[in-house]
Amino acid sequence: MEKVYINSIGSISAQKTFDNNDFLEEITTYEDNIIPVIEPNYKDFIPPAAARRMAKGIKMGVVASKIALEEANLTDIDAIITGTGMGCVRDSEKFVTAILDNNEQFLTPTSFIQSTHNTVAGQIALGIGCKGYNFTYVHSSVSFESALIDALMQLELKEAENILVGGVDESGEHTNAIHKLIQHIKPEKINSNELLNSKTAGAVFGEGANFFVLSNKKQDSSYAQVLGVKTFNTLAISDLLANLEAYLKENNLSATDIDVLISGNNGDIDYDNYYTELTNGPFKNTQQVVYKHLSGEFNTASAFGFWLGAKILKTQQIPSAVAINTIKTKGFEIVLLYNQYRGKNHSFTLLRRC
Amino acid sequence: MSTGVAITGMGIISAIGNNVAENYSSLLEGRTGISHISKIDTVHKGSIMVGEIEFTNAELEAKLGLSTNNNYSRTALLGAIAAKEAIADAKITNIKAYRTGLISSTSVGGMDMTEKFYYDYLESEDNRRYIEGHHAGDSTEKIAEQLGIDQSLVTTISTACSSAANAIMFGARLIKTGKLDRVIVGGADCLSKFTINGFKTLMILSDSYNTPFDENRKGLNLGEAAAYLVLESEFLVKKEKKKVLGYVVGYGNANDAYHQTASSENGDGATLAMEKALAVAGLEPKDIDYINAHGTATGNNDLSEGRALIRVFGEDVPEFSSTKAYTGHTLAAAGAIEAVYAILSLQNNIIYPNLNFKTPMKEFSLIPQTTLKEKALNTVLSNSLGFGGNCSTLIFSK
Amino acid sequence: MSDLKQELKEKIITQLNLEDIAIDEIADNDSLFGDGLGLDSIDALELIVMLDKDYGIKLTDPKEGKKIFESIEVMANYIAQHRTK
Numbered sequence: 001m002e003k004v005y006i007n008s009i010g011s012i013s014a015q016k017t018f019d020n021n022d023f024l025e026e027i028t029t030y031e032d033n034i035i036p037v038i039e040p041n042y043k044d045f046i047p048p049a050a051a052r053r054m055a056k057g058i059k060m061g062v063v064a065s066k067i068a069l070e071e072a073n074l075t076d077i078d079a080i081i082t083g084t085g086m087g088c089v090r091d092s093e094k095f096v097t098a099i100l101d102n103n104e105q106f107l108t109p110t111s112f113i114q115s116t117h118n119t120v121a122g123q124i125a126l127g128i129g130c131k132g133y134n135f136t137y138v139h140s141s142v143s144f145e146s147a148l149i150d151a152l153m154q155l156e157l158k159e160a161e162n163i164l165v166g167g168v169d170e171s172g173e174h175t176n177a178i179h180k181l182i183q184h185i186k187p188e189k190i191n192s193n194e195l196l197n198s199k200t201a202g203a204v205f206g207e208g209a210n211f212f213v214l215s216n217k218k219q220d221s222s223y224a225q226v227l228g229v230k231t232f233n234t235l236a237i238s239d240l241l242a243n244l245e246a247y248l249k250e251n252n253l254s255a256t257d258i259d260v261l262i263s264g265n266n267g268d269i270d271y272d273n274y275y276t277e278l279t280n281g282p283f284k285n286t287q288q289v290v291y292k293h294l295s296g297e298f299n300t301a302s303a304f305g306f307w308l309g310a311k312i313l314k315t316q317q318i319p320s321a322v323a324i325n326t327i328k329t330k331g332f333e334i335v336l337l338y339n340q341y342r343g344k345n346h347s348f349t350l351l352r353r354c
Numbered sequence: 355m356s357t358g359v360a361i362t363g364m365g366i367i368s369a370i371g372n373n374v375a376e377n378y379s380s381l382l383e384g385r386t387g388i389s390h391i392s393k394i395d396t397v398h399k400g401s402i403m404v405g406e407i408e409f410t411n412a413e414l415e416a417k418l419g420l421s422t423n424n425n426y427s428r429t430a431l432l433g434a435i436a437a438k439e440a441i442a443d444a445k446i447t448n449i450k451a452y453r454t455g456l457i458s459s460t461s462v463g464g465m466d467m468t469e470k471f472y473y474d475y476l477e478s479e480d481n482r483r484y485i486e487g488h489h490a491g492d493s494t495e496k497i498a499e500q501l502g503i504d505q506s507l508v509t510t511i512s513t514a515c516s517s518a519a520n521a522i523m524f525g526a527r528l529i530k531t532g533k534l535d536r537v538i539v540g541g542a543d544c545l546s547k548f549t550i551n552g553f554k555t556l557m558i559l560s561d562s563y564n565t566p567f568d569e570n571r572k573g574l575n576l577g578e579a580a581a582y583l584v585l586e587s588e589f590l591v592k593k594e595k596k597k598v599l600g601y602v603v604g605y606g607n608a609n610d611a612y613h614q615t616a617s618s619e620n621g622d623g624a625t626l627a628m629e630k631a632l633a634v635a636g637l638e639p640k641d642i643d644y645i646n647a648h649g650t651a652t653g654n655n656d657l658s659e660g661r662a663l664i665r666v667f668g669e670d671v672p673e674f675s676s677t678k679a680y681t682g683h684t685l686a687a688a689g690a691i692e693a694v695y696a697i698l699s700l701q702n703n704i705i706y707p708n709l710n711f712k713t714p715m716k717e718f719s720l721i722p723q724t725t726l727k728e729k730a731l732n733t734v735l736s737n738s739l740g741f742g743g744n745c746s747t748l749i750f751s752k
Numbered sequence: 753m754s755d756l757k758q759e760l761k762e763k764i765i766t767q768l769n770l771e772d773i774a775i776d777e778i779a780d781n782d783s784l785f786g787d788g789l790g791l792d793s794i795d796a797l798e799l800i801v802m803l804d805k806d807y808g809i810k811l812t813d814p815k816e817g818k819k820i821f822e823s824i825e826v827m828a829n830y831i832a833q834h835r836t837k
Contacts, residue, residue: 116514118740121513149507178475233456233505
């Protein structure tokens, strides 16, 4: 089996992450329950004629993928695999609103076309003329990890050499409004620095696009090696540690081998107890890192966690904004990511320094 | 030729039948499921033609034994019915006995409920339980729950009209690489105002019965459906002495990279997908005995797909037909519906007629099979082509 | 007629998100598709809805649009002749 490397990254998030030379030096703090991305100047990346019909999610995805392709020094790629929980949700909302408000009359196609979940992957392919494999996974908080599993299988078996993998989700007004009603979004606005200790129900919703070139050929730009990823549709809290230990064992690892634990806790008091099983348990004395106070929660937020893990391993630095403790300050070899959303769709991802 | 991945069970619900047996008899009798919209609350009731499933949501809920305060979208209801039939067909009694996953697919997900309660959610608490049922993964989660699949690999693919073919492809690869012992693969899509109006804006809906590969074709009819296959590893088939219905031997996905919705005139993507699938199967074009074409009956699809068939098969295109005239275009489910039909073809050595065909297209001399035909079949190729240039081919064998 | 042409240019720019194009950059006889303004088949569908909604003209075959949307000049003439509102 071939080893798989993260050869490049491209990130658009609620922090200024679109410049790969930066690493969370400047932190933007929010006082809200919904946070937007900090956008690059899209015109620097997409010609106006191509951009005019693009939804925000498409622009984010296309630009993040361009940044990643450029860093990997590639103009074409063997496959494009994306994850998105909601697709271009703004266009879905726009089309539903038009249907209801105009009693199904005078509807135009653009928002319908863009609402299709595979629009971002299709547009990336169209933009670079990539006729290769093109898949989109749409399964809540394991959308991105499903894309990773697919890419790893192809790279490990040498069916492909370079694969563009990414997670993208945009935030939509109506979707946010109704998720406030059912308290999936916190009712109160909250400062990002206090979010993860908030002791209230619900999350702060965000959006973002995080893309990576994965390859079975290591190169100068490589960030890390991907050891593996595993997902679980359900996992009772009482079964969490046993499953994690079994997964580590499959990779000939144990909890003490993990240098950095990146947790996906989002400040939702009802579900963050999954993470404390790890952080107060076998990883109590491990360097711990968090990120959703910076990115917000969205179905592919874990791709931002993946970005963070890649950055930590390449730079061998942990920005103070994401460090929970200071157990370890150098010599980061192995990173474990754990994520779930509302107690479902759990994932473990393992990265190694390369 | 590769041995492929064994199919040990299948289940289906569509406009031409509520299970595998009913679907097969409709196929044999040439009975279409297309009629004017009668069940969906839309201004297009009585004018636009679609393939509706006869059961109401309440009837489907009763079949599944759901409580009245459930939050199943129609997509989830249809999916659960078909997936349960597949499990029963595969004679699986203990789903937890082996590493079993679920790869489903959908394009609309819970949109039927979202469009119904969109403004109501803001005013009243009554139906807010459906808010969580909107996202595409929700129907998959519910199907997993119905089947008792937990602590496992469960995910959803959405690549428009090729979704279920891609779910089958991904599932087959998970078995081949030993990541799972068993996987349920397929797709579900219900009809909704969203898709009916969406396709109407693209002006590719026929105002009559769809006529695949006909010179005077006027567009597609939408349909609702769900279908699932059970795929099992060779090890498991031997160990459990399972009856094998057929094998997934080839698969390929490629992108047309031509246009957001339309297919390229030369069918680049479809050609590449068929070539890849043949290569994976280790087969030559001459080895294919029957092609279940995507054949949506839009001007663009049938021309593009037809040209791709000629590019791959040359002058000797084997018998081919589209079954969209029976079921309508069932979007994300189509690839799984047609996989079930392909397996039934192989089991019974039967080629289904391409209904409603009268006049050959002027661009080429391709003529689909228009009558029910008996032929010894060893391999069937099935195409699924979608928006975003997404082209997929599956090859099944005895 | 020149009012109608002006109106069409404004509508095309807003409806089709041609934010980088000014009204006076579109000449009456410029071709709207292909090498001209660069509109495509999805834009044609948008314009068909505009004809219906704003001028009461119903097209059933998207191919008809190709001729009608050749240029602002052709489009304005067609609308002037066929409009019902």
